[in-house]
Amino acid sequence: MSAHSWIAINGHPVLTQREGYLDDLLALFQESESVSEENRIADGPGYAYQSTVAHLRDRLRLLGFTPGVASAEFEQHTQAWLDRNPNPGADEMGVEVRNAAAIRTEVRAYLNSDDPYATYDDYGEPFFSMDLRTQLRLHLDAVVDENALVRYELDDLVRYELVTPGEALADRARADNQDELLKGAPLIVLTEGSSDSKLLASAMRVTHPHLEGFLRFMDFDRGAPGSVGHLVNLVRGFVGAGVANRVVVLADNDTASRSALAAIDASLPPTYRVVHYPNLDLLRSYPTLGPQSDIPVPMDVNGLAGSLEMYLGEELLRDSQTLVPVQWTGWDQKLGAYQGQLIGGHKDRIQRAFRRKVERGSSPRSWWMKGPPRDPVAAL
Structure with a gap:
């Protein structure tokens, strides 16, 4: 077994990372949004950062990840995927190749489902080739309820002692991102x-x-x-x-x-x-x-x-x-x-x-x- 972290939107997991967390996504949360919940998992306290769809949409907009920008990039990457793998058929990983409209329909159905055990098929290459924040923006824009919860689940990392509840992980992620950005800034x-x-x-x-x-x-x-x-x-x-x-x-x-x-x-x-x-x-x-x-x-x-x-x-x-x-x-x-x-x-x-x-x-x-x-x- 290995430890994972993931974003959960309206209770549905997306954007998973193994043996750690994704700085670009955790940096979108505030330290005041960290939650530690006793007995949430069997052998230790639960740990997450929790906000709402509306709040994260606003933060992404300030960073330039607007609905229009995200949608245009998604259409471009999907078309490139289709050009390399004409329908009907599957790509080199065996994933069914669908157009942008079909993928959007699947994402909306999954994220707005009331079924806590809902699943989804692999979205395919278009998502994986885009910036993580663009991917998150596309997921958030598919959610009907803007007050739906968005959690960055860190339970697994706590269980495997990779992080400790109370660490300023979001602040650290933003500082790391800023340092990386400044390395190339004039x-x-x-x-x-x-x-x-x-x-x-x-x-x-x-x-x-x-x-x-x-x-x-x-x-x-x-x-x-x-x-x-x-x-x-x-x-x-x-x-x-x-x-x-x-x-x-x-x-x-x-x-x-x-x-x-x-x-x-x-x-x-x-x-x-x-x-x-x-x-x-x-x-x-x-x-x-x-x-x-x-x-x-x-x-x-x-x-x-x-x-x-x-x-x-x-x-x-x-x-x-x-x-x-x-x-x-x-x-x-x-x-x-x-x-x-x-x-x-x-x-x-x-x-x-x-x-x-x-x-x-x-x-x-x-x-x-x-x-x-x-x-x-x-x-x-």
Whole structure:
């Protein structure tokens, strides 16, 4: 004898698993729906998760397993089965080949039967070749009474000491499913604005085209002004919504960004990481303007004025061969430092010039082919 678990809909078993349970199906239940029933089986307590047809239909809909999607997939798989095994006859396993309508009739009759000992013939290959949640959706949609009970029966597993009543099996199954899903999910990069996102994404397509599709620069508000406040709100929205992807919060290397993000960095989930643009040698002695003098004063502006434009190429920072100065503005009391930014309208000019630079870099004789660029994802 071996241990089995199974879904029982309206008292009728379907979707059986040997020596364990099916994560995708158990993850559809809540821990509050676990039931332990003394003396339900002869030599130990019964154990199950129990919900209703209506509740599971709703949960599957949120996951994208709608009646229309499930039905279309079922029709497609059934037709493929028929094409390989024209009626009349049986398939290679000896199962009678039926069309979709015949199978649906059998499923409805079985699941809506009042006979606790009702049985059904093998549904055939169409069910077995589909996602388990699609199979469950098709079964649930065949039930007339939406308040009928749906149980994940775990009695056998308890009897053979494969599980223990009280274990958070449903929560564990959801966590395992989420971990598996995230293994193939792209890394999300959040920036201070849509302009930063677009510039970085276009640059990556030139310098690291082999990474396209494996990370995603998010652009939520087209034309929204870049600001660290915008970025902080995005991060809080992601965390509040429970976005479980790995997320890199990529911000300017300046006073305003370090001050704003320091407040949320320590409270972020472990899959989130705050990263600022790195220090540059060019910025260790960079011309700056302040109220004390009209003549630019060289200063180390790393961590004080390192906006994205400072990283788009030294040649773009020059105006008539002279580096465009940084203007000191507001004082940050918390960090004890001034915020700096490029003077005038040079920010827009540099962005436009960088877009042209990217276009040149996309050609076969691009500048980046002269040697490997500094790895922009090493800090991620």
